[in-house]
Amino acid sequence: MILPAERELRxxxxxxxxxxxxxxxxxTGRTSRAxxxxxxxxxxxxxxxTAEQALRAADALLERYAEDRTGAGTTQADETLAA
Numbered sequence: 001m002i003l004p005a006e007r008e009l010r011x012x013x014x015x016x017x018x019x020x021x022x023x024x025x026x027x028t029g030r031t032s033r034a035x036x037x038x039x040x041x042x043x044x045x046x047x048x049x050t051a052e053q054a055l056r057a058a059d060a061l062l063e064r065y066a067e068d069r070t071g072a073g074t075t076q077a078d079e080t081l082a083a
Contacts, residue, residue: 004045006065013058016042016051 004012016038023031039051046057 003061006062009045009058009061012038012042012045013055 016035019031019034019038023035039054042051042054042058043049046054046061048054048057
């Protein structure tokens, strides 16, 4: 699976949250279609089949990105090369 860029993943997650709230508050045909589109995009981006799976996968990816930024995923060999 090709990993999505963090920025794009966060954008899709924000869009999903926005349309899900809008649909929950005032459901219409338009909000239903927007939620379907956002769910589909999130599922494709994370390689998942359901919104729940996609949200779990997105959380895992965001944790991975955070670890990569903080260096938590570095090995001893990486630290030696950096020195």
